[in-house]
Amino acid sequence: MFAGIDYWLDHPINRGKLCPKGNDVSFLVSEKRLRRPLKRTESGWKEISWSEALREVCERLRDYAKKYGGDVIGFLSSAKCYNEENYVMQKLARLLGSPNIDHCARLCHAATVHGLIRTVGAGAISATFDQVLDSEVIFIVGWNAAATHPVFFGQYILKAKQRGAKIIVADPVVSETAMKADLHLQHRPGTDLPLILGIARVLVEENLVDREFVEKYSVGFEEFLKSLEPWTLERVEQVTGVDRKLIKQAALLIGNAERGSILWAMGTTQQVNGSMNVAALAMLGALRGWWGKPGCAIGGVRGQNNVQGACDMGALAEFYPGYVRADDRSALGRIADAWGVELDALPGRGLTVVEMMHAAYEGKLKAMYIMGENPAVSDPNLHHVWEALKKLEFLVVQDIFLTETAQFADIVLPAAAWAEKEGTFTNADRRVQWSFKALDPPGEARPDLWILVQVAKGVGLERFFPYTSPEDVLREINKVVPAYAGITPERVKNTPGGIPWPCPSPDHPGTKILFSNRVFRTPSKRFTFFKLEWKGPAETPDDEYPLILTTMRLVGSFHTHTMTGNAPLLAKRWSPPGYVLIHPDTAKKYGVEHGARVAIETRRGRYEAIAYVTDRVRPDVIAVPWHFGANVLTNDALDEISKEPEYKVAAARIIPLSRRW
Amino acid sequence: MMAGEEFLGPTIVIDPRLCIGCRACEVACEREHGIPHISVDFVEHMRMFVALNCRHCAKAPCVTVCPVEACRRTPEGAVVINPILCIGCRLCGVVCPFGIPVYDHRRKIMVKCDLCIDRLREGKLPLCVTTCPTDALKYVPAYEELVRERRRETAEKIIRATMEFEEVARRIPLASP
Numbered sequence: 001m002f003a004g005i006d007y008w009l010d011h012p013i014n015r016g017k018l019c020p021k022g023n024d025v026s027f028l029v030s031e032k033r034l035r036r037p038l039k040r041t042e043s044g045w046k047e048i049s050w051s052e053a054l055r056e057v058c059e060r061l062r063d064y065a066k067k068y069g070g071d072v073i074g075f076l077s078s079a080k081c082y083n084e085e086n087y088v089m090q091k092l093a094r095l096l097g098s099p100n101i102d103h104c105a106r107l108c109h110a111a112t113v114h115g116l117i118r119t120v121g122a123g124a125i126s127a128t129f130d131q132v133l134d135s136e137v138i139f140i141v142g143w144n145a146a147a148t149h150p151v152f153f154g155q156y157i158l159k160a161k162q163r164g165a166k167i168i169v170a171d172p173v174v175s176e177t178a179m180k181a182d183l184h185l186q187h188r189p190g191t192d193l194p195l196i197l198g199i200a201r202v203l204v205e206e207n208l209v210d211r212e213f214v215e216k217y218s219v220g221f222e223e224f225l226k227s228l229e230p231w232t233l234e235r236v237e238q239v240t241g242v243d244r245k246l247i248k249q250a251a252l253l254i255g256n257a258e259r260g261s262i263l264w265a266m267g268t269t270q271q272v273n274g275s276m277n278v279a280a281l282a283m284l285g286a287l288r289g290w291w292g293k294p295g296c297a298i299g300g301v302r303g304q305n306n307v308q309g310a311c312d313m314g315a316l317a318e319f320y321p322g323y324v325r326a327d328d329r330s331a332l333g334r335i336a337d338a339w340g341v342e343l344d345a346l347p348g349r350g351l352t353v354v355e356m357m358h359a360a361y362e363g364k365l366k367a368m369y370i371m372g373e374n375p376a377v378s379d380p381n382l383h384h385v386w387e388a389l390k391k392l393e394f395l396v397v398q399d400i401f402l403t404e405t406a407q408f409a410d411i412v413l414p415a416a417a418w419a420e421k422e423g424t425f426t427n428a429d430r431r432v433q434w435s436f437k438a439l440d441p442p443g444e445a446r447p448d449l450w451i452l453v454q455v456a457k458g459v460g461l462e463r464f465f466p467y468t469s470p471e472d473v474l475r476e477i478n479k480v481v482p483a484y485a486g487i488t489p490e491r492v493k494n495t496p497g498g499i500p501w502p503c504p505s506p507d508h509p510g511t512k513i514l515f516s517n518r519v520f521r522t523p524s525k526r527f528t529f530f531k532l533e534w535k536g537p538a539e540t541p542d543d544e545y546p547l548i549l550t551t552m553r554l555v556g557s558f559h560t561h562t563m564t565g566n567a568p569l570l571a572k573r574w575s576p577p578g579y580v581l582i583h584p585d586t587a588k589k590y591g592v593e594h595g596a597r598v599a600i601e602t603r604r605g606r607y608e609a610i611a612y613v614t615d616r617v618r619p620d621v622i623a624v625p626w627h628f629g630a631n632v633l634t635n636d637a638l639d640e641i642s643k644e645p646e647y648k649v650a651a652a653r654i655i656p657l658s659r660r661w
Numbered sequence: 662m663m664a665g666e667e668f669l670g671p672t673i674v675i676d677p678r679l680c681i682g683c684r685a686c687e688v689a690c691e692r693e694h695g696i697p698h699i700s701v702d703f704v705e706h707m708r709m710f711v712a713l714n715c716r717h718c719a720k721a722p723c724v725t726v727c728p729v730e731a732c733r734r735t736p737e738g739a740v741v742i743n744p745i746l747c748i749g750c751r752l753c754g755v756v757c758p759f760g761i762p763v764y765d766h767r768r769k770i771m772v773k774c775d776l777c778i779d780r781l782r783e784g785k786l787p788l789c790v791t792t793c794p795t796d797a798l799k800y801v802p803a804y805e806e807l808v809r810e811r812r813r814e815t816a817e818k819i820i821r822a823t824m825e826f827e828e829v830a831r832r833i834p835l836a837s838p
Contacts, residue, residue, distance in 0.1 A: 005692070007791050017794045023688040146681035154795030158679060164821055176681045179708045555683045569688045614705060 012497030034414035035443025058458025070097025077315035078372030082423025099350030112300030115278025121521025125299025134295030142267015146176035190537035198236030208255030210289030224529035259295030309426030416441035433498030538637035545651035605632030670738015679797035682710035686789035723753035
């Protein structure tokens, strides 16, 4: 029975604080929860038994793998699911012969993983949240922390500000975070790299570079200096639209701080320059010698409860568990041994989220198994995604609600939500925490782990999946992922606040600060600078589509609004229709009134919203929350390196529809 | 508090400098009371948020005006409306300078913040204070404590500003912008 919510007042991370989303989790007991497996029939959904559902799923998957090879099947794992479930899903995909395993990290922080792996060799935040408290300067890029991480913002960033830290925010919108900043750089969407390089150039020119760090612990600095050549303050001002005095001020604040934090999120990763933006921010930290130093945290702040963990577990097309490269056969040997298979049985690099949709559209991907993800709302260029999902011959969706994606499915499997099962989550600062079961799942809904193990058995892989509990899986993870070696089930269950990886042995306390010995995980063991080049956004405004569209988030809506939309206290405050932020000058130009209904159009689609006329956006920019379907507009152009799509920049136009909504 | 000093009850202090407009207080309050007794306002042109709830005034007009004595002050100092006595005349709302009491259409009575009096009696803080991610809402058991804390904060600020000036002067050459 659902009794209510209480606050864990002495929790070492959230200190008992909950944002609005945490204050209404009644979606758990929503009448709309899935209770039995469903099968699509000509007359609509039909409830079927678990044995029938599993038989059909397993037969179809096995047949596809046998007839065409595993690579015609795509798997989407879930950043909402436990580490154990993500681990098992990627193992299932790969042992079924499919290299195509990915999840929504591709859409949020793939650029972070790639940008950081190239510079420091590890795709995670450099230090735990508490280190931010001791920063003198906090540079926030493309991250509306106040809306997406209110507790982190309130308990760490604003606390640091109260202790005297200066906060610099780079965001095209005056976000709730920017409202609290000491300095706001309101740049044009997609011009993050010039902005960062402009700041870096001032550091170099003003002699504010930590020479010792650069000389002793880095390589490639001379190459990096070449990237600064084009970016004089004049040119940066021209390209970014930010007053050069503000850029210089930001650089001096950063350059004069002994300890600082650089934190970013989707505003900077969801661009075709995403991984370069991240690399530039990492390099900015290196110029100041902030890597490995107490009081400094550098990293992309993960949004979903377990997106760090799902990456760590190898639910990514190019990485096996522990970031072993899928195309590095010599490194894969260890995984093959641990799983008890021949090395040849392990597939290499597969398709990423957006690539899978393209392959489905082209008929190359015939079947998909989607666990706890909702690409029919969350992927860019939705019209294309819907066509792709329709073209699939067989689609299994495993979720807690009948999502927009489930509407395309042949079989829907009802899953237990987080509170109805157990396992570990790895949060944005690498802490692995055990989550205990509080409720029974509704009807016949089952934990994702149970379902995945049944499917593995049904496709004939039983001997590789001898698990009866999440503890069994975690013990295997302890052996396979070195950073998790010491995070045993017994230990993590008894550690409130969790253990930050790397934790190489059961007696290791976990690691709050990475690289504190200034030894990096790159091939040279040094921080790696290289030359960065800006290529500009994939789409720029023109006569037909004269505005730049960017997307944003609301504090009370989580992603595709599947959970929060079914929590009444949240849904009544944050729900469709969404709004679009328009500058007063732009509104006047196009005859749009505050509160009026408007259509936004891009080359890919049309979306209706209510005009919110405000000077919190630049005149050349319109901003729209994406939770309610605005991804029909967004661009699926990819960052070449990370394959992350450019949600944050699209050429758009706006058409008034009525005077008032 | 000094012995014999007049006791001015507890209150929830709102610091707009820290409010991020997340409305966690509203959601938590509505979960507890069915109707939210706190709301967050956004003042667009100032780019600031502020949460509004009952001030539990010393000379509470709502207590004075209530014709049926449904609105009264508890021994803890909270101004509360007794739902059994309230006749829904809305006079408390009319006289409240902050627009706090709201009408409960279902029960046909006026409702307002009761400082989570049941939680206070269990030794817990009001729910909005407990959940507030930024500590923009603070529970102050007595006004005198607020005064002391504000003065401490101000003292710290003056000291920090003085030291910061010296620090900046030391680190940044005066020729810079």
